[in-house]
Amino acid sequence: MVVVRAGLSPERLTRAGAELADEAGFDQVTLSALARHFDVKVASLYSHLKNSHELKTRIALFALEELADRVAHAVAGRAGKDALTAFANAYRDYARAHPGRYDAARFRLDPQTAAASAGVRHAQMARAILRGYDLAEPDQTHAVRMLGSVFHGYVSLEAAGGFSHTDVASQDSWAWTLDSLDAALRRRATP
Amino acid sequence: MVVVRAGLSPERLTRAGAELADEAGFDQVTLSALARHFDVKVASLYSHLKNSHELKTRIALFALEELADRVAHAVAGRAGKDALTAFANAYRDYARAHPGRYDAARFRLDPQTAAASAGVRHAQMARAILRGYDLAEPDQTHAVRMLGSVFHGYVSLEAAGGFSHTDVASQDSWAWTLDSLDAALRRRATP
DNA sequence: TGTATCTGCCTATAGCCTATAGGCAACACG
DNA sequence: CGTGTTGCCTATAGGCTATAGGCAGATACA
Numbered sequence: 001m002v003v004v005r006a007g008l009s010p011e012r013l014t015r016a017g018a019e020l021a022d023e024a025g026f027d028q029v030t031l032s033a034l035a036r037h038f039d040v041k042v043a044s045l046y047s048h049l050k051n052s053h054e055l056k057t058r059i060a061l062f063a064l065e066e067l068a069d070r071v072a073h074a075v076a077g078r079a080g081k082d083a084l085t086a087f088a089n090a091y092r093d094y095a096r097a098h099p100g101r102y103d104a105a106r107f108r109l110d111p112q113t114a115a116a117s118a119g120v121r122h123a124q125m126a127r128a129i130l131r132g133y134d135l136a137e138p139d140q141t142h143a144v145r146m147l148g149s150v151f152h153g154y155v156s157l158e159a160a161g162g163f164s165h166t167d168v169a170s171q172d173s174w175a176w177t178l179d180s181l182d183a184a185l186r187r188r189a190t191p
Numbered sequence: 192m193v194v195v196r197a198g199l200s201p202e203r204l205t206r207a208g209a210e211l212a213d214e215a216g217f218d219q220v221t222l223s224a225l226a227r228h229f230d231v232k233v234a235s236l237y238s239h240l241k242n243s244h245e246l247k248t249r250i251a252l253f254a255l256e257e258l259a260d261r262v263a264h265a266v267a268g269r270a271g272k273d274a275l276t277a278f279a280n281a282y283r284d285y286a287r288a289h290p291g292r293y294d295a296a297r298f299r300l301d302p303q304t305a306a307a308s309a310g311v312r313h314a315q316m317a318r319a320i321l322r323g324y325d326l327a328e329p330d331q332t333h334a335v336r337m338l339g340s341v342f343h344g345y346v347s348l349e350a351a352g353g354f355s356h357t358d359v360a361s362q363d364s365w366a367w368t369l370d371s372l373d374a375a376l377r378r379r380a381t382p
Numbered sequence: 383t384g385t386a387t388c389t390g391c392c393t394a395t396a397g398c399c400t401a402t403a404g405g406c407a408a409c410a411c412g
Numbered sequence: 413c414g415t416g417t418t419g420c421c422t423a424t425a426g427g428c429t430a431t432a433g434g435c436a437g438a439t440a441c442a
Contacts, residue, residue: 008419032399042400044420052400108351123356141359142367145345148353149368150337153344160299162339165314168332176333177340180375187374199390223428233429235391243429 008038010048014058021059021100026107029059029100060107064118067094067105071125080132081182087129088151088178095155102155133185143185150181199229201239205249212250212291217298220250220291251298255309258285258296262316271323272373278320279342279369286346293346324376334376341372 016037017029024033031052035042049055067090074090075083095102109117126144135143154177157163163170207228208220215224222243226233240246258281265281266274286293300308317335326334345368348354354361 030399031401040419041421043402043422046401047419106351138359138363139367141357142364145348145354145361145364146341146368146371148348149344150340151344152348153340153342154336156347157336157339157343160297163336166332168329170336172329173333173336176330177337180337180379183378184371184375188371221428222430232392234393234431237430238390 008040008044008048010058013038013045013048013055014062017055017059018062018098018101018104021104022098023100026056026059026100026103029056029104031055056104056107057109057113059101059104060109061113061117063098063101063105064122066101067091068118068121068125070094071122075125075129081178083129083132084147084182084185085178087125088147088174091151092155092158092174095159099159102159106152130185134189135185136190139188139190143188146184147181150177199231199235199239201249204229204236204239204246205253208246208250209253209289209292209295212295213289214291217247217250217291217294220247220295222246247295247298248300248304250292250295251300252304252308254289254292254296255313257289257292258282259309259312259316261285262313266316266320272369274320274323275338275373275376276369278316279338279365282342283346283349283365286350290350293350297343321376325380326376327381330379330381334379337375338372341368 013034016034020033020037021029031042031045031049034055035045049058070093071087071090074086078086109119123144126147127140129147130140130143133143154174158170163173204225208225211224211228212220222233222236222240225246226236240249261284262278262281265277269277300310314335317338318331320338321331321334324334345365349361354364
């Protein structure tokens with residue numbers, strides 16, 4: 001009987017899990033499904049992962065990292081509304097291209113893990129965007145929260161199909177929303 | 192052997208499911224848990240519900256209805272920023288008081304069910320709020336989407352603990368955000 | 383009040399999920 | 413070329429959804 005080892009590793013499992021998430025949804029990412037994918041028995045996965053929670057955590061960290069990279073790249077060299085738009089689009093584009101990973105990025109991490117994750121970079125980049133708007137604390141924190149809310153809210157409602165009832169194009173509402181945010185932030189600038 | 196019937200019904204199961212959702216999370220609402228709660232065998236529930244999807248759908252419809260009632264009550268007799276604030280607070284207060292039901296209200300319904308749900312009232316009320324801002328189409332649709340995004344985004348990030356890293360009070364950011372939205376909408380008013 | 387029907391909850395079963403314990407063979411290294 | 417490590421295995425158990433079929437409590441009607 002010719003038996004070749006599958007060559008599993010936490011990294012390969014995470015990668016495959018992320019792809020599965022995009023195809024079938026983050027909640028369909030199970031050890032069973034992954035075992036099937038690698039043509040391996042479920043128990044074998046436990047040599048590489050403590051449990052299914054670790055798998056989800058790893059996918060979440062991977063997605064946060066990947067998304068942060070894209071946002072950083074999009075924002076580089078831009079300022080003001082230009083930077084705001086690039087930031088927002090990077091977010092939305094990622095969620096549309098990788099819905100499962102985007103969901104994964106919202107997976108609730110325990111505080112320590114979160115503190116060591118790319119989530120920190122996300123917060124830093126949001127504050128960097130706001131440099132163009134001259135906001136003093138606590139306004140800057142308020143603005144970070146508002147931006148995060150709008151982007152996450154829009155993207156998740158859009159993904160849920162909430163914007164397909166009328167024939168107003170979602171793209172137009174998105175541009176309109178970014179305009180409004182830019183104006184709102186400029187209005188808040190410290191004199 | 193004294194055997195009394197448990198007196199189950201779709202309504203009682205939905206109610207109990209909603210309560211369980213608030214206590215343990217919407218994803219913890221299972222037929223098993225419900226059967227334990229009523230001290231009944233799981234199979235018995237299938238006389239009242241087609242399957243677990245129907246249970247979740249019923250809880251979702253219940254939550255949408257309840258939330259719409261609260262919003263309607265909060266908004267009644269108000270206009271302009273006053274109405275906007277009442278609308279927003281009704282939303283946020285509900286999500287904080289009933290996190291599981293709020294999650295349930297976001298459960299994805301099939302189009303027919305959604306069309307017959309209180310979700311329709313939510314959309315109508317959002318448009319009613321905007322009457323105070325004199326927006327012509329398609330701006331009104333854009334505004335509905337933006338408001339929905341901010342409210343849902345804020346509430347869900349707040350619930351996920353995303354706003355507890357700094358010591359800026361979430362309440363202040365919320366008020367600041369509503370101020371900004373009000374200003375942004377007034378700016379869009381048709382001249 | 384007796385009896386027939388209906389229906390609510392039951393047992394039994396099966397499939398899919400996570401998880402643990404313990405075994406054997408493929409691989410890597412001296 | 414042996415020998416130890418480790419990658420994947422079988423076996424097992426517990427929790428979840430779901431279906432089929434059975435019995436007894438509730439109800440309705442003579």
